Amino acid sequence: MITSIFFPIFFLLIIISKSTYCTVDSGSGVKNIQIKPSLQHDFPTVENQNSVPKITVSVYYGSLCSECVDLFVHQIGPNLVKFHKYVNFDFVPFGNAEKKSFDGRWYFKCKNGPDECSKNKWQACSIHILPSKLQLLANYLVCYMNSTDKILSGYQCTRKLGMYSGYYGKIKKCFINRELSDSLMIYHSNRTRTVLPTQSTVIPYIVFNGVYNEFEQDDAKNNLRNVICKYLHPKPTEIC
Structure with missing residues (x-):
């Protein structure tokens, strides 16, 4: 039953061209769709609770990159x-x-094939739907990246974490909305290309407080x- 519901999600999206690009028809191209704010401000104000400033750890990654999976x-x-x-x-x-x-469509080509593009897009929608969580x-x-069967993991992880009723349908709706999900991919692409030095930069690429070291x-x-x-600073002794 799960397979019959979930499999069409991915096969509705992916059209493989002769050049191995994963393409989604966006009509006249990606329009101006509001992207929800960055996740950098979603934790409670730590300064008021612990007198310890927060840090931001930005992770640039691909869903089927083995080192990225290890990091997660x-x-x-x-x-x-x-x-x-x-x-x-x-x-x-x-x-x-x-x-x-090209011709009103966006084409995405991922290092580990079109399946990785689909899974990147699913995660982009997850990030979009859960900006304040x-x-x-x-x-x-982490659950998604840890799954060996990422075809079903989007569904299974929402069940495991008790978030199915509130979020699975919204993530799925985003994923099959080609205009929105393409816009999210372009957003993450632009962020990535701005930060990573070259197209072949080894990932995961990890940045602390906006500065790469x-x-x-x-x-x-x-x-x-x-x-x-x-x-x-000061260091919480219970964890450091």
Whole structure:
């Protein structure tokens, strides 16, 4: 029953051209659709609760990138509960993908194939639908990235986290709304291309408080907690 409901979502979206681009018909192109604000301001005001300023950790990634999956599963996931009062996770799901516009359509080509483009788009819609539920969003994306069957994980993770009735339908509606979901992909593409030095930059690309540091990124891939603690002053002794 689940498969019969969920599978059409992805196959309605993906049209593969001869150049292996994933294309979505957007009529005359992407219109001006309001994109919900950045997630950077969604945590409670930590300064008033703990006298510790928040930091923003921006993660530029692709849904089928193996190192990106490792980051979500082994670094972000285990640290969500510990640091949710101190860290704003800012997720940008585009990675090394490319975009082209031709004859009123946007074409997306992802490093790991059209399936990755679809999953990036599903996550972009999740981010759009949950802008004021940052901790829930982070847990949802960790669950999604940790799933070996991402065809069903969008559904299964909403069930697991108790958010199916409130959010699954909205995420799905966004996903199959080609005009909106394309706009979200363009938004994340523009953010990615502004920050990543080149199209072939290794991902995940991790930025702390808007400033990229190669050594911090390398450290974060293996010990995210350690890098976060460097930014917290005074350091919360219970976690640092």
